Amino acid sequence: MDRRSIRLRHNCPIGGMWRRRESRMARRQARFTAQDLADDPRWRDHSADLWNESLGEMPRALLTSAVRCFAANGFHATTTRDICEGVNLTAGALYVHFPSKELVLFEIIRAGHQRVLAYIREHSAPATASSAEQLRTIVSRYTEWHGRHHVAARVCQYELAGLTPEHYDEVLEIRHETNRFFRRTVARGVGDGSFKQVDVKRVTRAMLSLSIDLGRWYRLEGSDSPERLGEFYADLALAMVTHDASADGV
Amino acid sequence: MDRRSIRLRHNCPIGGMWRRRESRMARRQARFTAQDLADDPRWRDHSADLWNESLGEMPRALLTSAVRCFAANGFHATTTRDICEGVNLTAGALYVHFPSKELVLFEIIRAGHQRVLAYIREHSAPATASSAEQLRTIVSRYTEWHGRHHVAARVCQYELAGLTPEHYDEVLEIRHETNRFFRRTVARGVGDGSFKQVDVKRVTRAMLSLSIDLGRWYRLEGSDSPERLGEFYADLALAMVTHDASADGV
DNA sequence: CGAGACTAACTATGCGCTTAGTCACTGAGA
DNA sequence: TCTCAGTGACTAAGCGCATAGTTAGTCTCG
Numbered sequence: 405m406d407r408r409s410i411r412l413r414h415n416c417p418i419g420g421m422w423r424r425r426e427s428r429m430a431r432r433q434a435r436f437t438a439q440d441l442a443d444d445p446r447w448r449d450h451s452a453d454l455w456n457e458s459l460g461e462m463p464r465a466l467l468t469s470a471v472r473c474f475a476a477n478g479f480h481a482t483t484t485r486d487i488c489e490g491v492n493l494t495a496g497a498l499y500v501h502f503p504s505k506e507l508v509l510f511e512i513i514r515a516g517h518q519r520v521l522a523y524i525r526e527h528s529a530p531a532t533a534s535s536a537e538q539l540r541t542i543v544s545r546y547t548e549w550h551g552r553h554h555v556a557a558r559v560c561q562y563e564l565a566g567l568t569p570e571h572y573d574e575v576l577e578i579r580h581e582t583n584r585f586f587r588r589t590v591a592r593g594v595g596d597g598s599f600k601q602v603d604v605k606r607v608t609r610a611m612l613s614l615s616i617d618l619g620r621w622y623r624l625e626g627s628d629s630p631e632r633l634g635e636f637y638a639d640l641a642l643a644m645v646t647h648d649a650s651a652d653g654v
Numbered sequence: 655m656d657r658r659s660i661r662l663r664h665n666c667p668i669g670g671m672w673r674r675r676e677s678r679m680a681r682r683q684a685r686f687t688a689q690d691l692a693d694d695p696r697w698r699d700h701s702a703d704l705w706n707e708s709l710g711e712m713p714r715a716l717l718t719s720a721v722r723c724f725a726a727n728g729f730h731a732t733t734t735r736d737i738c739e740g741v742n743l744t745a746g747a748l749y750v751h752f753p754s755k756e757l758v759l760f761e762i763i764r765a766g767h768q769r770v771l772a773y774i775r776e777h778s779a780p781a782t783a784s785s786a787e788q789l790r791t792i793v794s795r796y797t798e799w800h801g802r803h804h805v806a807a808r809v810c811q812y813e814l815a816g817l818t819p820e821h822y823d824e825v826l827e828i829r830h831e832t833n834r835f836f837r838r839t840v841a842r843g844v845g846d847g848s849f850k851q852v853d854v855k856r857v858t859r860a861m862l863s864l865s866i867d868l869g870r871w872y873r874l875e876g877s878d879s880p881e882r883l884g885e886f887y888a889d890l891a892l893a894m895v896t897h898d899a900s901a902d903g904v
Numbered sequence: 905c906g907a908g909a910c911t912a913a914c915t916a917t918g919c920g921c922t923t924a925g926t927c928a929c930t931g932a933g934a
Numbered sequence: 935t936c937t938c939a940g941t942g943a944c945t946a947a948g949c950g951c952a953t954a955g956t957t958a959g960t961c962t963c964g
Binding site for chain 3: 681682683733734735745746748749754755
């Protein structure tokens with residue numbers, strides 16, 4: 405019974421008994437292997453459709469393996485071996501297709517951001533439609549996209565700290581552009597009198613927030629489809645800009 | 655010009671020139687030092703008030719340093735050296751107070767979850783209040799708590815993958831209890847006729863989602879106070895349960 | 905034959921945790 | 935009152951392991 409063991413006992417101020425310490429150095433950081441993730445329905449979605457089409461089949465498969473690993477385990481806990489195991493290669497093969505692990509992450513995050521922005525732009529209501537219809541459309545489209553691509557969405561939101569400062573700045577610019585797109589739509593409705601006088605930034609943040617948070621909790625095998633949620637969140641968005649809170653019946 | 659350089663060029667299918675590769679092994683994973691974070695207003699909040707009071711001053715200071723590092727850099731990228739630098743100690747000192755780095759994380763996440771649940775319970779409207787008032791109160795309180803403790807909230811939501819399976823299960827039980835608390839309140843309003851017939855789980859998820867996502871984007875020095883957002887989100891929660899979407903004026 | 909895709913083995917580095925030691929403080933005993 | 939042993943908080947150095955990335959080689963295909 406050495407001095408340190410005695411001291412350990414003495415230093416147990418948090419209720420309950422601490423687990424006995426294990427061997428010197430922790431083992432692998434990631435909890436789930438690529439195999440675990442491939443079989444787990446929680447990580448099934450359409451993220452594999454997002455990758456740049458100029459990439460070959462293998463780099464795209466690596467991105468698909470990576471996005472699952474990053475989403476489930478985090479960027480830093482995911483090893484290059486994990487990513488490559490997901491496509492039955494050894495770790496060195498990653499470097500044939502990508503110059504670094506960080507660039508795998510950057511490719512995923514950049515593609516995710518560019519694709520969702522392109523999606524809402526392409527699927528906007530016509531310019532002749534009412535402001536309410538325009539808002540409804542972008543909110544529901546943005547929501548559907550996040551539901552369908554929730555794995556990539558998760559990485560796009562929560563693994564930004566893994567990027568280099570330069571890459572982060574690039575992605576941040578796309579994020580700002582998406583925010584502006586939403587804000588313009590809300591501001592247009594306020595301007596033409598369709599919407600009440602709201603704090604445009606506050607309501608825009610709330611709308612984005614609902615959809616973005618799908619990356620955290622949404623699963624395709626859950627009870628709501630992306631379309632059902634898109635509709636529900638679009639209704640909420642309209643409520644934000646058309647209802648007077650203090651006049652609400654309570 | 656060795657073979658690999660040639661191959662690098664040939665393998666550059668993603669628009670733009672890849673950065674030249676650096677030395678053999680990446681350096682430190684965390685971007686921000688404890689000093690960076692201490693000086694950065696984005697990470698200022700009230701999380702330091704959350705720690706178990708039976709802990710001494712130094713373990714509580716370590717938790718405060720850790721919560722910032724975990725929030726900014728992620729659990730896995732944060733080193734024990736980082737955490738201890740935040741309190742001007744060397745890395746070995748962490749083990750005087752905590753048996754492992756994971757247990758630092760667990761303490762933060764468990765405290766966060768327990769404290770927010772206790773907070774909404776303690777600050778409920780009286781049982782005699784209307785269902786709408788009860789719902790308004792828990793949503794606004796839950797929101798305020800997340801705004802005030804956004805740093806710990808961020809760790810509580812996005813660093814769960816760093817926990818051992820056993821610790822994760824413990825935390826998951828608290829999460830479920832919080833969800834049940836919200837669902838009971840909504841279900842009560844539906845049951846007594848104050849709220850329309852809604853999918854209780856869907857609206858509960860949306861309410862929780864708005865507040866939880868504050869951990870991702872909220873900063874105390876931003877334009878909205880926790881109370882302002884609490885009110886705004888409570889209005890939204892009421893809209894979810896009192897408005898008929900198809901009858902909305904558009 | 906040459907190039908591209910890949911492997912297996914390796915390298916350099918970082919990091920969680922341990923260990924042996926120091927220092928300061930406290931309380932008990934003479 | 936003084937001394938000394940014990941304890942807790944901590945340091946500096948080190949250990950064992952894991953991992954991003956490299957290198958030399960193999961194999962296949964056009």
